[in-house]
Amino acid sequence: MNDLYMNNPLIHRDRRLGQSASEWVRSFACEDLKPLIVCRGPIRKEAMDVFEEMGISHYGILLSEKDSIVYANALAPELRQLTDSNRVHRVPDYTGASKEERVERINQIIQIAKDNGYDSVFAGYGFMAEDEEFVASLENAGLNFIGPNSRTQADAGKKDEAKRTALSVGVSVTPGINNVTARTLVRKHATRDKLLGLVKSHGLAVDATVLNDKTLSLEDLADAILYASYEKGLDLYSIEELSAQVQVEVANMFREYPASRIRLKAIGGGGGKGQRILGASLLTAKNPTDKQVKEAAAEAPTLVREVLNEVKATGVGDNKNVLIELNIEQTRHNEIQLVGNGEWCVSLGGRDCSLQMHEQKLLEISVTQEGLALAIEKAKKAGRKAEVKALESDLKVLKRMEEDSTKFGAAVGLDSASTFECIVDRDRYYFMEVNTRIQVEHRVSELCYSLKFTNPKNKNDFFIVESLVEAMALLARHKKRLPKPERIPRFGAGAEARLNATDASLSPHAGGMIRYWSKPIEGEIRDDQGICLVNPDTGMFMRYKVAGAYDSNIALLLTNGEDRLDSYRQLSKVLGKTTLRGTDLATNLEFHYGLVNWFLGQNVMAKPTTRFVVPYLTLIGQLKEEAAKIDTVYAFIQMKKAYAKRMAEQFPDDPQVGKTMSQIIDRKGILVTRPMDRLLEDPHLLSGWLSVNRKNFTIEKGKVIWHDNPFVILSDTYEYLNMCHDPSAPAADVIWAHDNELLQKGLSFYATLSGRFKLGMHEFDKLSALLAKEKPQDGFSAEEWAQIRSAHIGFEAGLELLGMLFLVAENVKFWDFKVEDDLEVTIPTHLHDAELQVRMKKVLVPPPATKADEVVAVCGGMYYGQEAPGMPAFVHEGMHFEKGQPLYIIEVMKMFNTIRATFSGTIDKIIMQGSDGSIVQKGQPLFKITPDEKFIEIDPKEIEREKRERTSEYLRAVL
């Protein structure tokens, strides 16, 4: 029953090289590898699967206390697969909350590995995977790290080092400063002698040749000294001094590059962590004044602290270097997948990860030379010149990126998988950083290329690796023995959507429960951490609490295709067919479905930048606001009346016609309004629908003119909404049987008719032109022709209502947001308006409103304003609090219950004056507050009246 989930030919296969007939291939078996998996998320489950498929039987996993106790309704899903509890090891968390904890955790992991007979460690894309110290400790403990070695980590993983390496091998980098710590030190000790004095007074171990090299710049000398100080665990500068220096450098850069923002990156950061952007106020200033620059730069010290905190580099002796870079505004985020063994390095094409929000990637698609070449051919054939030019430029950049990245990989001795991250600006690219680990979106590349390892002595003796995790294990086990592989194109394209627990505005929404998840369909890769592993005993889906203890990601959904269009279509199909049901559950599934279809309706080869998503969401908010004004039931009744009137005028002597018409319209009631309501309720679905239908209508003189058959579109809409007739599905989830009967009847009518005229089902303009003729066409008898035309009127009657959806788009200028011929995306400027963005976010997800201006005691008991004596108070006057934040503790019968805010707001006054332990009564006011969202009572009758008025306006355009 779990077939495509458990046995998916795209990702599952027998990987036991030990079973091969070839002795050479057998020599690369990994069965004896004993890895400990120390990460979480989808990669943990993937690694478990791959290791099992490789014949590795002794692998173990870590289970963090932080996320394991939140599975209130089932054990961690991985435990349904790994039932040997001797191979499941508990740790408080995976990385530790402070530097001390991290060191402690590293030692614990080593201890667990040693005590339980593991010889290697796999860290997936966890924070530890890129931690040089972690990797070095493992290496020192004699454990094999399945990932890049510590030297590579040092040279490529630390952002400042990586940038220097890049410069030395001729890779282009973003303008900026990578040695602000050295500059800080030089500012503090401005001469060579003073710097050398530091070495002496602190007894730092700096290479004598460096010290004696008088040609060395002060900054380089300072750098050497700093490294020695980190070794020794000393701080030669304070965070204040560093921050001050950063502020100076930032101000200089603001002056040098007007109308730009600047990005601060802690060298140990990644995945959006440890990064801040400043200077938003200068974006529009072509010639900023000194005051403006100063003000913008003044933010720097706070941000420096924030980024250092995030990467836990605030301790004594930590390398606190921060990169200061020009923020390239209109950029695309591309990255190259690399695999190497220290001697050779192979690139596996690129991935475009531009579709992201707040630095969190959402949709990742493959970019390959083969794919681009194919797309260029197609565009050429179709005569789309601007597109050809744009794609050719992309191909050039990709080639360069791939070449440079392999050079870089070889230079740092890359001996596993890594990612070379770049930003692409028109025909140029800048190197950003290297992620010395496997990445979340690695499967996108797996779908495009496999690796063929051939016996150097016999070209017919080879094996193929389709999994990067497998490649990493092979490299860790056999290292330099592996010959340089050849990359073999696998599928033309791959795409990945990250399914996250976020609401319609893409804000995190944890705490929901998944109760049902439809089975994967063919061509779907579902990396869901094992959520869909059913109860092994009963075969029933096991409820899953979306805890969000670490992040909001639920699963990764991937598809492949012969080209990008195909992979998008497949992704649309997968997303459309996915049904997730649950309690208090919010995911970005609809967002993805809408977005993928938006691109399908525009052009999938589009080049969106990293600034696409927020304005897009703003537009979606506007759609929702507008859609809410339509009452389909009212519209339907009005339409019915209009038809009655028309019939009475046309057939004044035959009331029977009016009756027939009324009956016909009645049959359409649910058929038409049900999918319309679905689309109007969910603006993400509506966006995708509008985009794929954008060429099917025009508006002329305020009237909607159809260019495709509304009846066929209606049928497509049911398919789009995953509501096609399906006898095995619950009736309430799909088209009702009587509606389907009518729909099929009409479709069959139009299929026959189109067939007779040798027209496609979508060639509506031609068909309606023919049907407008009174003279029988194509040899039909007069009687037949009359019947045909009657049927046409009958089937189409009532479907006009669908046209109202186009008008919603028209009213919010939906079509102005578009992909141009040169593949650039035009975003209407007003969608960048911050105020509008905030307002539309609230439209998409209305925050909880309250009538209250007080917080009262939820029950009687003893009141405490802090968690324990000596700890900070939960609230103080003037403080803003978020929903879910603890406000006070109430002790009932010696039990301390933490009470959390049910809405967000600001504390105006603390009324509760008693000391800790004072008795309060149920309902007693504790604080005066001002809620963020005041509940405003609106008369439902007034809303209804407005809706009807607005609906009537809409009706004028379609009737």
Add this chain to the structure above:
Amino acid sequence: MSDKALKPSLKNPFEPPEKVEFTIPGEISRTTGPYEEAMKEGYDLIQRPIRSVKIEQIEKQHFKKRMTVWERLKVLSSQAPNVLYQNWGKNLDGASLVTAILTIGGRDVAVYGHDFTVRAGSIDATNGNKLARLFNLAGEKGIPLIGMNDSAGAFVPAGVGGLDGYAEAFTALRKISGVVPSVMCMFGFNAGGGSYLPRQGSFVIQPNDTFFGLTGPGVVKSVLGEDITPEELGGPKVHGQSGVADLTVADEVAALRTAVRLLSYIPDNNSVAPPFQETSDPLDRKTWETNTLLKKAFNSPTGFNTPFDVSIVIQQICDHGDYFELQPERAKEVVTAFGRLGGNVVGFVANNSAVASGQIDCDSAVKIARFVRFCNIYNIPIIFMEDTTGFLPGREQESRGIVQAGRSMLDSIVDVRTPRILLILRNAYGGAYASYNNYPTGADLVLALPTTRLAVMGPAGKEFVYKDELRKIRGAMADMVRKGTEERIKCGMEGDAAKRDAEKEAAEWLKGEETALNQRYEKELMNPKEGLALGSISSIVMPTDLRQVLGENMAFLLRHYKPGPMMGPQREFH
């Protein structure tokens, strides 16, 4: 426009005219005679309950986002129902009620569902009788019952007949109560008898956008002048919190799926055990997360007085962590749930300190009593988990009858004849301990975590245990103040100020002494030692061994339990 002459039609002119001729399915056609005529009539009769309904009626039902009874049946099982009395009623249309035997997961289940598309699913004398026959059949054959209620109430034109119909159904359902379990889904808008009848069943499941209750908002408005929406009057939020609905769900599909899920935990009838399910989850699996949970709670700043969510303990014990909670929206200070342990269905009754300190009030007492009675009748063993500071005192509770509600819980526990284990997690004091499945009330086994604080009273108990010490300390106060004042005056302090200062000092001293006694009380008495010494606790179990210890003991107890109907005298009260 030339369209003027065109009349609209929904006929596809290309489709061949529909065949009206009837042949016996599977037989080659030949010349027909009166025999075929009879066959056709018979066939039409079979189809009648489904086919005779006008499309407008079905559309009305669908417009309200509700399925027809036939569509609902398909969600329950992919197998075709064995329909009983399908042509009942003078219109030969089944009289707005479908009764059937349905195979769900290989088990025979008696099912009924109102057909709202016929006479709005209303009840008259005849279909009341039809319902009663189904109930009798279920009781006789010992098969569970599922009801899909969607009825406007009594069929008014049927007069008293409709009322008699209800009465007959009520009676039949009551007679099989305790013999076979029943699950009732509430669809649509059910009032009056349409609410009482389903609530006679074992479990009620209510989806959103439905109403049931004594009367609808219309009557409430006319009688009391109150303006109220159906949602506020008898929606799932209302009934979920009062326990009138045991489970509330999003929609009809969820309700039916939930019914099927619930069915997997309950037996066919009171003579057999619930379905056993072989498990791949090893019984000796360590319950690490219980350890983590307790460690996090008890090592936090609020120490042993920190509430924690007990559901994780249940999850840890159950096979693959899967369990099914009942009345989750009501009286959350206690969790009642079905789960499996080593393949056997077990009922869990657990105090949840995460909500209102786990104190038992009227609602939670009744919730426990109701659940325990069900398990007792249907041969389901029970694991109780105790972590409560006691019954909730106070005026409100007394006026709501906590004495009677608590008594109801106590009695239900005393009555239990199925295997029953008590696991003390932490707090077990006084009356709550005494009434909560201890050895004297009939527990088969009492286990305790090392964090157990079993005592005659909670922290307040120091007043009694250290009565003498406290009297002495408090008695010394006056003397201290006097002496202190004297000393201060001697040193030159002014009289009043000296007294105040001395009082302050004495008060601080008293607080210190009391705290010391508190700590002494916690150390000496709030632990499992006394319970162990007196045989009130059989043994201590480590948090990581919960599954194994409970599983092995439960298996032992079940090996020596013979499922069967309850015997013995009827007790007063329920």
